[in-house]
Amino acid sequence: MSTTEAAQKVHDEPQLKFLDKPIEADATTDIIYMMCPMHLLTIEDQVKEIETGQILSILTDYDGALEDIPEWCLKTGNEFIGIFEDDDHYKFFIKKIKES
């Protein structure tokens, strides 16, 4: 699946939100060029590092993250704020709601 197709698929999912511009994050993790499951392992590690209420930004070019990161948020009870689609990667924004 191309990046565009994958993005389209997520666009079609009503619970997902694409952002017009990136928002300010309290912490940023760059995992561009890292494949599955590094995005999920990284979120787990990085969310532990921030305080409740803070925002984590994850930069990745892995298309599978479009499904996995929102789902991870649902499962763990953290807030999935949205995705900003940059030139060659995605920026995911997550707000920490509770300790996972």
Add this chain to the structure above:
Amino acid sequence: MKKIYMDHVATNPLHPEVLDAMLPFFKENYGNPLSLYEPGIKAREAIEHARESTASLINAKAKEIIFTSSGAESNNFALKGIASAHQNKGKHIIVSRVEHHSILNSARFLEKQGFAVTYLPVDNYGRVNPADVEKAVNDETILISIIHASSEIGTIQPIADIGKIAHEKGIVFHTDSVAATGNIPVDVKALNVDLMTFAAHQFYGPKGAAALYVREGSRIVPLIYGGIQEGGRRAGTENVPAIVGMGKAAEITIRDLQKRIDHVLPKRDSMISTGLSVDKVILTGHPEQRLPGHASFVVEYIEGEAMLMMLAVKGIYSASGSACSSKALKSSPVLISIGVPVHLAQGSVVFTIGESTTDEDITYFNETFPQIITRLREISPYSKGWEGTEDATCTAKK
């Protein structure tokens, strides 16, 4: 008969403390570091401890160390990984003409993929002029890779100066430090490098363990995909004993490096004096900016392989300097790059000493090396005249 190992740049014996540290990971601690039960946890903890030690050796953070299998893998990873990651910014790479083949051949591979590569010349000592680097940079340049020290001629490059230029221009800078790290003090911050290759067996660690330092925040495309080892940047079940050995070797090197340098430096100088006392013997590489245990020469009128064999018969193990000359009777690109004529480049010999080298070894070398040169010149057809050809075939004058 005496056996004197003078090829420490090829590899080193394992330090006894390193072997002791490794053995439990061949035996009782055989767990996979990804396993969640005790043997796995022990293996994982041992790797992370080794990562801390390995990072300390070069003044890096543990998370900036990616363990690999060899210097060649690290060099391939650096060039291909950075080229892939940055190709949207440009497709020009700068290397020197005196790089190891794992850099030169990776650069050639990238040329076939559409990248442009500049191969920088060096001076007669094998040094890259930082001004030449600056001149070679263009808007498309994404990576500069310059060897830290030459295994063949011992010359140490002005890496910090080149790194400063690279960073002023926003270009990623890699150095192949296999021959240098473990033999001279290395500090990645002082050297201004973003990536650095180094290998354990150059500082009395095991073969099969090496590392690529990648500055925090740098993007690199993995060479090997698969599992989550090395933060997803280098997949494959870890070579736990070798990595543990690399960490231990790093700890010992931090402790002993200055002692090692003080041990080999006067011995090396004595060897160089001996070599240069013989007529028509030339020191290759820089006289001062060179590795402390490294003495390399070109001996006129003698074919290098004959010299190596005769030295081995006398119990001295040395090298001719490059695979080109030792395997294919071709002239070494490094020697040609520093201006050694083709017909002289065949007479290359490299001696590298280490912590086990004794004063008696040096006395024996100082007696034996000139004798061997004299003996070979007596029987060599080359000493009566030589005709070199451009394609570097050995052709004695008829």
